[in-house]
Amino acid sequence: MSRVYNFSAGPAVLPEEVLREAAEEMLDYNGTGMSVMEMSHRSKAYKEIIETAEADLRELLGIPDNYKVLFLQGGASQQFAMIPMNLMKNGEADYIVTGQWAKKAYQEAQKYGKANKIASSEDKTFSYIPDVSDLPVSENADYVYICENNTIYGTKYQELPNTKGKILVSDVSSCFLSEPVDVTKYGVIYGGVQKNIGPAGVVIVIIREDLIMEDVLEGTPTMLKYKTHADAESLYNTPPAYGIYICGKVFKWLKRQGGLEAMKKYNERKAKILYDFLDESRLFKGTVEKKDRSLMNVPFITGDEELDAKFVKESQAAGLVNLKGHRTVGGMRASIYNAMPIEGVEALVAFMRKFEEENL
């Protein structure tokens, strides 16, 4: 067996310790004589798994009691519809468009009400985060929507927008649990777990209780109401049971690493190695404004498409995989999520140095 350094944007690298534990428990979970995959979601053993997962997540993020934690399905993309369906009381919301995912959410919201694009960075291929300190927030807006870390472009909000009293809704798919967060600044925080937490198939929604209502957009399916899942503690129907179990193991792993403060420091150390190299390299360069750089997704180019393709091919052969940039932007992208060890980033930079020497 040999493991590679996997720089995929998602589904992405998971902690090896977690994978080993899951492997050990595959045939017999904790004396039950069955795999978690084979277990009733109403069983005592599973109840403990999901409750422990929620408790650990609450502890990691310091989630206040007046917020619900929901384990849902449908990917982050399903939230693009659920959010307006459940939260657009006035039929209006403001969107800040900083990449493809924010744009998709903005476009989806237009189906359910008036969605206003109050800022965008599309003019420069989403290579920066616009100034969000004094935006023309709409008087009637039910919420202001952001995508906090832009997975494809590699930018991240360093400061949250001034929403002028409106509720903030944030897609944190690709920066979930990468650093401490003040949950009270948000109405809704959500993300697909397949970027920085667990296997595809689970979406975590952290939502302030007063935003969960019966009275949502007419015709909203039962399964798309937050209230349905909140009332049933995420067990209205069969949840993505195995995925939640793995997420729970990752939460325990994060606690063993020292929690989110420690994770942030580690992520900063890792990203610095790569960004410092990009800033001094004569061949490679980063593609986004320095002040807005993401700690999680690092896009870079040589400026020559053929050389980029050669780099992707040779890095793959060297055990550094999935470095090809998103199909809409080209170049390269290294996703260096929580579970990417620092040795992986060091190996990448060593490889880049060697490639630079050979190709300049």
Ligand SMILES: *Cc1c(COP(=O)(O)O)cnc(C)c1O
């Ligand atoms: C990947 C991603 C999505 C889409 O996630 P799905 O689970 O595939 O729907 C949405 N937002 C962000 C920020 C992402 O990185």
